[in-house]
Amino acid sequence: MTQRTATPALPLGDDALILSHRLGEWAGNAPVLEEEVALANIALDLLGQARVLLSLAGDEDELAYLREERQFRNLQLVEQPNGDFAHTIARQLYFSTYQELLYAHLATGDGELAPLAAKAVKEVAYHRDHAEQWTLRLGDGTDESHTRMQRALDALWRFTGELFEPVEGLDTVPWPALYDRWTARITAILERATLSVPEGPQRGAWTAGGGRQGLHTEPFGRLLAEMQHLHRSHPGATW
Amino acid sequence: MVTPTALEAELLALAGSVPDPELPVLTLAELGVLRGVRLTAPDRVEVRLTPTYTGCPAIEAMSADIERVLHDHGIPEVEVRTVLSPPWTTDAIxxxxxxxxxxxxxxxxxxxxxxxxxxxxxxxxxxxxxxxxxxxxxxxxxxxxxxxxxxxxxxxxxxxxxxxx
Structure with missing residues (x-):
């Protein structure tokens, strides 16, 4: 099986696959039925994107189920555990804002990712809207929800620097401009939600970095074990 | 753009009459997800289909239904290809x-x-x-x-x- 590990479809497909898996972990555990359905729908959109992207890079099943941890190129942000609902919303806010800006840019080009980006950017706009609505409700809600939303935003902040490190093969993306637009959007929504933009480093040797090079955080191994277990135990299993 | 032949137009109408697996009141033509039918050999057709959402699981059932309908109409080889561009929009309904x-x-x-x-x-x-x-x-x-x-x-x-x- 030929795999094109150099294509940018691999890191972007891994982002979608791993976040989809994390969101799927909410099935049966979400705080209200509507959120159960919402998070599963968002996970399904991301899984659809992952299938298209990984198929551009090789065989989707082999890539998802038979790679080792160091071969995955996803951002460390998307592999972070769900935490409480606020952590999941903070992760969704940071990531979907980034993904929407990135896909909107890729959709305007004529690269191999353009058709998928043009299609998916409309779905991701709903994901971002969902995260923003919850950020507003939790931030500008009770003292308890405000405290927990701020805690979640602060905890995941150190994984946001990696979002803007250039991805090999995406040479036309203006990363610093993307970072500025992302920061402006996040700042605006956090201000409306009466929350503070976290302080502290977003990048550097002592913070996040390395998911794109295959360096992952400790919870990722357990995620992979669960995701790959069935396929590895029963090769070729089908429904 | 090549003008479709009478047979291609007939096959497109047939494929378009397949009901949507999730919303069986709608046909695929009414949903606006069929992009075209092309005869690539005397006994072989290619159908282009676009998903509503990238991860829509109904696309597999749609492909199988289209294949069956065209097989029943005497076309031995049917290939349903998924195309993403231009992206589907609800304006296509x-x-x-x-x-x-x-x-x-x-x-x-x-x-x-x-x-x-x-x-x-x-x-x-x-x-x-x-x-x-x-x-x-x-x-x-x-x-x-x-x-x-x-x-x-x-x-x-x-x-x-x-x-x-």
């Missing part, structure tokens, strides 16, 4: 499709905003049961990726809204 959605209890999508992204939610969405415009959003996501869940404040019935994409 025909007027007849919209009428049937309402009849089925699903509020049809409004026209999309030209700039892309979700349209403003303050435009009225009419209750498919009683026709009232006094409806509120319960959840942006519902039974399938393409729908939102709303409630009518007049008749108090919940209903699905085919959300704009």
């Amino acid at each position: 025909t007027d007849e499709g919209r009428r049937k959605l309402t009849e089925f209890g699903i509020a049809p999508p409004r026209p999309t905003a030209p700039a892309g992204g979700p349209v403003a939610v303050d435009l009225t969405i009419r209750c498919p049961h009683c026709g009232s415009t006094d409806t509120t959003l319960l959840s942006r996501f519902s039974s399938t990726a393409c729908k939102a869940l709303r409630r009518c404040e007049s008749c108090r019935e919940p209903f699905d809204h085919f959300k704009e994409l």
